[in-house]
Each structure stands twice: as C-alpha cells, then as structure tokens.
Amino acid sequence: MTTARNFTTRALGWAAVTGAVVAAPLVLSTGTASAAPAHNWDGVAQCESGGNWGINTGNGYYGGLQFSQSTWAANGGSGTASSASKAEQIRVAENVLATQGVGAWPTCGQYLSSGTTSVAEAPAPAPAPAPAAPAAPAPVQSAVEQGAALAQQYGVGQQYQDFVAANSGVLAGLAR
Template structure:
C-alpha cells in the first residue's frame, strides 16, 4: 500500500494517522511570533524576576540590552517596564532575530501565553485616558457699570465792593441818627455846629478821628 505524506509547517503527518512530534524550532526572521509562553525564558534569564537590574547591562525579565530594547520600541528601561510591554518587545525581537537573541535561554520558549509572574502586578491595562472637562463660561457674569465722575463746578465768590462805609466800626450808626455825616465833617465841627456834646458823639464811634460820610449820629 502506498503511503501519502502531507507536509506541515511544524511537522509531518502520515496517512496512517500517527503524529510525529516535532520540537519548536524557529529560524532567524521567523514571522508570526505572537502566541508564545515567555515564562521559561524569563526563568532562565532572570530567575523569573521581570524587574531585575543587576548592573550587568541587561534589564528586565528577558534581559534586554538597552540598545535592543529601544530599537524594538521599548520605552525607558526594561526593568521598569510592565511584563506585557517586555513581552511585546520580545516578540518583535523574535521576529527580527529569532530565538538566537537568547543564545542559552531561547530554547525554553514554548507556544501558548505567558502567565502573569507571581507577585508581579501588571498595571499596563489599568491605565485610563484622562478626561478633560471644558469649563463652561459663567452665566452669572454681568457687564461692569461705570459711574461718570462728578465734576464740581468751582464756586467763585464775587469780591465784594466795600464802600468806605463798610470799613467803619460796627458800633457806628448808619440809620436812625438825626444827623448824617457830610464830607469834611469831624466830631469837633459837628459838636460845635450842632451844639452837641463831644463825648456823647465820641461814644458812638470807635475812633474819634475816623468817621464816614453817610454815617448817622445822634446829636
């Protein structure tokens, strides 16, 4: 009976139905690197410590050099990156370099998914995009009111024209007396002409030497 063999990517299946197990072998530049369990590689490289930094120039659970980490899209330092970010970078390295990028530990790469490391919390999926709330303009704003400054008109006092009469004594009489002082009068001449007592006249003025035209005296 003729046997028919069908070629498969990962092995050979015989027509008899017997399956020949083929170990995982990836060549340099192998595509489709997603879907692998990296826990074995991490255990071999760093004892499963995804945050390791021993100062040997290699960082994180899969021991990336800084140049390899950055050239394959890693940010910062692998020792500070989340487990999922390290795996994402490792899968890109696997696509470009194959498992030989981990010369000793690449043999521990198996199919499947990488379980979260014990005691390691991956916070990469917990990040949420911040929301920004636009502040609405206040509806209570009112237009400011402006008060016109009041200007006070300066008050001007008309200078009073004071006649010679207003400079006289407050005790001088301008009304009521029976004699009106004429120009050229003195108390002495008035007393002589009117037959009045000089002292009585003197009591009606502040200064016997200063009397005013129009002033009234009792004689």
C-alpha cells in the first residue's frame, strides 16, 4: 500500500509541477492583453469638454469627446454620448477615428498621438555631419598585434610568434 501511495503522490506532484510550468506563460501573457488604449482620449476629452464625460451643454454636441448625435449613432453609439460610459464613448470614438481620422476633432485631435492617424510631427533637423573617422587597422593584423603584446606579457612571446608564422596562410585568408 505504501508503495502505491508514494507512486500516486509522486505522479500527482509531477502533474502539478508540469501544469504549473505549462500554465505560467499563459498567466504571464494575459497582462499584455489588457494594454492601455493606443490614443490619449483623456487628453481629447480634457480639451473638448474639460474632462467631463457626461457633459451636455445644449450646443448639439454630447459627452466628453463632444459627439454630434448623427456621428454618435453612425458609429455604433446608442442613446446620447452624454449618458454613455467613458468606455462606450472611447469605443465609438475609435470607430470615428477609423472612418474620419483626427479631423473629427480639429483642435483637440492633437492628443491622438499614436497610430497612422496621428498628427504629423515636425521633422527633426538633420544632424551635423560627423567628422571622418581615422582609418581602422585591419582587424586580423590588429588581433595579431594584440596577441603578441599579451604573449610578451605572459612570457610566451616566442611560442606565439612561431604559432603566427605556422598559420600565416590562415591569417592571410581571414584578412581578405
């Protein structure tokens, strides 16, 4: 009985360890699935409505991202944007961005800073040309010289010279 119990205990232990090893990458990878949105919708809302996601000022635009009712409905919104959650407004805004681009928010679209629809940045000035670098010695020759210096340091200079002489054909082939 004891042998059977030990075998069962070991088998269950190995199964648990194997399961943990297999599950670890899956558990660790789920953190990246909920990455932050690609655009700064909070910045757009701050610019459009002072960050008030439930705003309705009576000007024909609703919610934190100031949707017109027709744009809201055409891009998957129901009811009015001012009564929708922030997440729902962002979902609809992503649809608007895909169909209209940042021009849907002509002033505040500057906060949509990633993706292909972002505001174009001014090109960076061209860097000053770098001064010409001095010609580098041939790598094989440099390595041979460094090896000779080390060989002298450790008192095996003559053996090193003999080694280099015996393998000069190989070293010449490396230098090409």
